[in-house]
Amino acid sequence: MTDDRRTEDVELLRLGQAPRNRRDLLRKLVWIGVWLVFLSSPVHDLATGDHTVGGRAAGWAGLAVFVGLYLTLVLRNMGRPLRPAVVASVIAAMAVFATVLCLTLGAPFLGLFCYVSVSCGAALPLRVAGWAIPATAVVTLVLGLHTGEDDIWTLLIILLLIGFAMSGVAQLIRTTVELRKARATVAQLAANEERLRLARDLHDLLGHSLSLITLKSELAGRMLPDHPEKAAQQVADIEQVSRQALVDVREAVTGYRRPRLSAELAGAQVALTAAGVTADIPAEPDLTGVPEESEAALAWALREAVTNVVRHSGARRCTVTLVRHQTLNGPVLELTVEDDGAGAAGSTPGNGLTGLRERLEKTGGTLETTAQRHGFRLTARTPAGEATDATPGA
Numbered sequence: 001m002t003d004d005r006r007t008e009d010v011e012l013l014r015l016g017q018a019p020r021n022r023r024d025l026l027r028k029l030v031w032i033g034v035w036l037v038f039l040s041s042p043v044h045d046l047a048t049g050d051h052t053v054g055g056r057a058a059g060w061a062g063l064a065v066f067v068g069l070y071l072t073l074v075l076r077n078m079g080r081p082l083r084p085a086v087v088a089s090v091i092a093a094m095a096v097f098a099t100v101l102c103l104t105l106g107a108p109f110l111g112l113f114c115y116v117s118v119s120c121g122a123a124l125p126l127r128v129a130g131w132a133i134p135a136t137a138v139v140t141l142v143l144g145l146h147t148g149e150d151d152i153w154t155l156l157i158i159l160l161l162i163g164f165a166m167s168g169v170a171q172l173i174r175t176t177v178e179l180r181k182a183r184a185t186v187a188q189l190a191a192n193e194e195r196l197r198l199a200r201d202l203h204d205l206l207g208h209s210l211s212l213i214t215l216k217s218e219l220a221g222r223m224l225p226d227h228p229e230k231a232a233q234q235v236a237d238i239e240q241v242s243r244q245a246l247v248d249v250r251e252a253v254t255g256y257r258r259p260r261l262s263a264e265l266a267g268a269q270v271a272l273t274a275a276g277v278t279a280d281i282p283a284e285p286d287l288t289g290v291p292e293e294s295e296a297a298l299a300w301a302l303r304e305a306v307t308n309v310v311r312h313s314g315a316r317r318c319t320v321t322l323v324r325h326q327t328l329n330g331p332v333l334e335l336t337v338e339d340d341g342a343g344a345a346g347s348t349p350g351n352g353l354t355g356l357r358e359r360l361e362k363t364g365g366t367l368e369t370t371a372q373r374h375g376f377r378l379t380a381r382t383p384a385g386e387a388t389d390a391t392p393g394a
Helices: 001-014 022-048 053-076 085-107 109-125 126-147 152-224 228-254 260-273 291-311 351-362
Strands: 278-280 316-328 329-340 366-372 375-383
Touching: 022 053, 022 085, 022 109, 022 228, 053 085, 053 109, 053 351, 085 109, 109 126, 109 152, 126 152, 152 228, 152 260, 152 291, 152 351, 260 278, 260 291, 260 316, 291 329, 291 351, 291 375, 351 366, 351 375
Parallel strands: 278 316
Antiparallel strands: 316 329, 329 375, 366 375
C-alpha cells in the first residue's frame, strides 16, 4: 500500500511538467495520440472521397498544418506555458483552418472542432475556457447545419464533454503545481523556524552558562593568592557548569530539552549569589496542572532575566516571585523578576528578549518589561491549565 501511494505521488508530481526523459515523452505522446482518433473521418474522406487533385492536396496540407498547430500548442504548453497571446493566436488559427476545411471539403472535417475545444480547455484559463468552449460548439452547430451533417447533435455533446473535461484536467494540473510550490514553501518555513528555535536555545543556554563561568572565573582569580581552597571550589563549580552547558547544548540541538522551573530557580540562586546580588527567590513551586510548554517558557524567561541581571544591571538585590491567579481567560501563572539596578541599557530589545517573547506567544502567554530609573522588571505570563483557586506559587 505504501509503495502504491508513493508511486501515485510521483506520477502526480509529473503532471504539468515537461518530459524529463524519453519514457516521459513517450507517455505524453501516447496520451496526446489518443485524441487523434477524431482525425479518422477527415483522413478517410481525403483518401477515398470525390475530390479533385488540387482539392485533395490542399486538404492534406491544411490538415497537416492544423495537426501541427495542435501538437505545438499541447507539447510546448506542458510545463513551460506559452504566452497568453500566443495561445490565443494558435487556437484562433486552428479554428480558422477547421472552418475553411469544413466549408471547402465538407462535413467530415467537423471533427476538427473537437481539437479546438480540447485546446481551449487545456490551454486557456478556466474563466476564458468557460465561454470559448460553448462558442466553439456554436460555430460547429452552424457549420453542421450548413453542411447537412446528420449527427451534429451527437458531435456537439462530445465536443462539450471533452472540452470541459480537459478544462478540469488543466485545472487539476494547475492545482498540483501550486500544491508543489506550497509544499516547498512550507518546508522552507519549517527549516527557518527550526533555525530560529535553535538560535534561541543556544543564546539562552550559552548566555547564561558563559556568564556564570565568567563570574566564577573572576572570583577564582581574586581568591587564588590568599584562599586557594575557595578558588579550587570555584574552579570545581566552573567545571560542573561547563559540563551541564555541554549537556544542555546537545539536548537543545536534538530538540529534546525542556527546562524545569524548579531547576532554573535553584540555578538562579547560585548565579545571583556568585555575582554578589542578594537574591529573594521562592522555594519549590506548585506546578500542578501546568502544561509542560508553559513551564518551559517560564523557565526560559527566568534564565534570561537572571542572566540580564548578572551581566548588565549592576543590581544589589533581585526579587523573583511566582504567582498563580485566575483571569477571565482562565488560570495564569505569572513570573516576575525585579532588580534595583541601572534599568534598561537601551530602547531596543535584545535578541534574548525577542526570542523569549516568541516563546511565550507560542504558548499563549505574554511578556512585559518595565524599565525604571533604579531598576528593571520583567513579567512573564503563561496559561496554567485547569482552573483553580488563585494561590501563590511562592
